[in-house]
Amino acid sequence: MNAPLTRRGGGRRARVAARSAALAHDLRPVRAGLTGGRYNPLSDAEVLRIHRAALTALEDIGLSGAPESGVKTMVAAGARLGDDGRLRFSTALVEDMLARAARNITLHGRDADHDLDLSGSRVHYGTAGAAVHMVDPAGRSYRESTVQDLHDAAHIVDALDNLHFLQRPMVARDIPDALEMDLNTLYACCSGTTKHVGTSFSDPSHVDTAFELLHLIAGGEAAWRARPFVSNSNCFVVPPMRFATESCQTMEACIRGGMPVLLLSAGMAGATAPSTIAGAIVQSVAECLAGVVYVNALAPGHPAIFGTWPFGLDLRTGAMSVGSGEQALLTAGCGQMARFYGLPGGSAGGASDSKLPDMQAGWEQMCSNVMAGLAGVNMIYEAAGMHASLLGFCHESLILGDDLVGQALRCVRGIEVDDDTLALAEMRDFCLNGPGHYLGTDQTLGRMQKDHVYPSLGNRMSPKEWEERDKPDLQDAATRRKEMILSIPSAARFRVDLDRDIRARFPIHLPAY
């Protein structure tokens, strides 16, 4: 897209030729599952203090609100039910359940190429949220989000290299019936992308019907259970330290059906969690450890993501704030705690408080995204498209977010140090054997694709070229790419016969192809 500023004849042609060859997947400069963890916001001693404080909270304070079934399961495993209705957990119980917990899990895509390996500090970026508005950046306006918007988001994510999963980022507000909304959410996401899908059921009674749909898509229950391509985001606690009764029932139903769960604790630091970063992390860790006990008492080793998702708050106004440095630290600190437990960890990064995809959105989204990646968070949710402190989702911003996350991933990949990259021989050759330039060397040409992440829409033109090309606008470019992606059907769409079967059994609101 950007033409050369300096023209060097053969050299340039060689570069363009090298660039035009498609790269094998394993040679791409960045990809899903790069290993993070070079950034440790906490010292080892601080990690231990947070761990011990969380254990104390579980032992002394415990959690209220568990459904009867959960109380029964957890008490049988060794939790104590107090006269105050709170379940308390000994350190020994937590340690036993941590020992049982699933590690190094895989989250499947409908297409196996999109499987996510959540071992070690492997990093993945994707969407999430429950936005209720769509942002129209050209019109600078907000409107209610629809199931078509959701499907379009899935379709777009399917086309973007640097977003590795689609958790449903917005609510289909045009479907008033809650069961129909849950089913259509699944349909809209799964027919838009073959990447791993996250959803969040609004009622425990919906889960069995949803499994019918998922079995149909998978080709039967056995196929579903072999490769479950949808996980459920369970807000299983209402912070502080209270189980969300219905959401726990939903979680139990998901587990019975073989669906991986995200144990999501979303306290707001200063409102439903302590206002300090350390305190909000302690509470979130304590709540998620209670979730680990719950899941592993019910189904030892069931895949569950340690979902410490504390959010920030603007203490001046009491309004949620997700784009701050404090938010980036909350997320990175949580990532380090999940690494300490050796559990697959997921937290929220990349959301913005800004209403539009402007400079503020750029700096806010990068700050928490790159810090979460460097801290080795396995699943970075809300990584793209999210505005207005989670209230608005924007397709253009989602597309620009792919560029943004591409650069964050390059940072996660880090600096390779070996004899080849140290480049001493190259340096000696150029300095001693004649005036040289590194640009045309085989080493440079060989690395121009596999080492460097080039922006799709980010603009690197000189001011002169930019003027000559009528000053291309970033947002316009994103809108054009959106229209291009959506102008052809998603490659993830269901086979015609499957789609017919689904529509025969379920009230699908999206039009057939």
Place this chain on the structure above:
Amino acid sequence: MNAPLTRRGGGRRARVAARSAALAHDLRPVRAGLTGGRYNPLSDAEVLRIHRAALTALEDIGLSGAPESGVKTMVAAGARLGDDGRLRFSTALVEDMLARAARNITLHGRDADHDLDLSGSRVHYGTAGAAVHMVDPAGRSYRESTVQDLHDAAHIVDALDNLHFLQRPMVARDIPDALEMDLNTLYACCSGTTKHVGTSFSDPSHVDTAFELLHLIAGGEAAWRARPFVSNSNCFVVPPMRFATESCQTMEACIRGGMPVLLLSAGMAGATAPSTIAGAIVQSVAECLAGVVYVNALAPGHPAIFGTWPFGLDLRTGAMSVGSGEQALLTAGCGQMARFYGLPGGSAGGASDSKLPDMQAGWEQMCSNVMAGLAGVNMIYEAAGMHASLLGFCHESLILGDDLVGQALRCVRGIEVDDDTLALAEMRDFCLNGPGHYLGTDQTLGRMQKDHVYPSLGNRMSPKEWEERDKPDLQDAATRRKEMILSIPSAARFRVDLDRDIRARFPIHLPAY
């Protein structure tokens, strides 16, 4: 600016009252000199490999191009001059000079409140560069930069909390005479801000005249030498591995006059430095180590900043690129190397390839700024306002950069972990003694200012409030703040009698007040 979304009567009034009280400087949530270094892009072994490769480069390849005076000084110190005209440096010589090198230096402001303590991993953000254009974001246009633009930038930096120094970010292109340009650059910067100023003399013959001006501003040579408030950015090498003859002569003159120097090695990875991140760091480290030998052979312990500034390149086009993830890694890796040597380190972070202060600019500026801070770079140059791969400077972006850097600084400050912040007692109280909310507690109120960085212009309104307030635009807000700052004279301006003396002796182009 943002009104409350949830109204809680007394609670809100208490918060507003608490917010309205000015905070003492040491209670501010972020400030100059916060300690970074929690992020280590390189392992200890990798740091050593880079160090050894740099030593090998100095021993085997050496540097050409030193001026006669420099050859004499360095050979006297133990460097070997080869038949090929290259100076080579033994490891023993480099180690001896590293032992002499100034550590934990202070860069002075004209106002002592702005002194910069470059000890340990203390982090400071400021401007830098040699942009030749000014960006008009409303008109989406570029024009040549002038001395008035430069003075305005200084004036604006003086008013911004999170930018700690002003290295001249642009060239006064309306002053054709090179000596007059250098003198007016100093005047424009120093009369605009009392923060530390960085400049870059265009010719060694200008330095003595510049010192006359600086002595006049300081109130005499002794006062200048006691608190030199200007440093010189010396591009003392032309990478790869060649001394820049004239710039070295300039550096010698600066050192004689007691001016701290920035040993700036600005290789372009893939053109004048190896295309690999590790290789570009090796070469930059080698060149700066040669600079350390030079400075300390000439004047042991003279304050010098280890200025490893490798820049990225878009290998497809051969054009410079400063906004990439590769750039952030170059800068962070260099920061870790300076920490390894225990030297004050300075590198470039925060510049953008985008032509305008748009979303791309936001993500690019945050990426390298926050990573440089977390890596503990003492002086982060180019941190705000810089566009078009260093060709354009933008006042509005500079102002927005203050918000951006504020959040980066919050990240550098990190997570405090102590009994108070772990908040167990608070958590217990709320969970066990009645349904509670953390918002109104003394702990939360007490921390609402000293723990949290609130954006000046970044917008945290809900979509509803944003609409009700006519959808405020980020860039417009920056323009209004710029106009407000520039509508009153800079507090840094010279006393009338001093200004008269300066104008009597030097051809000052800016109008008198």
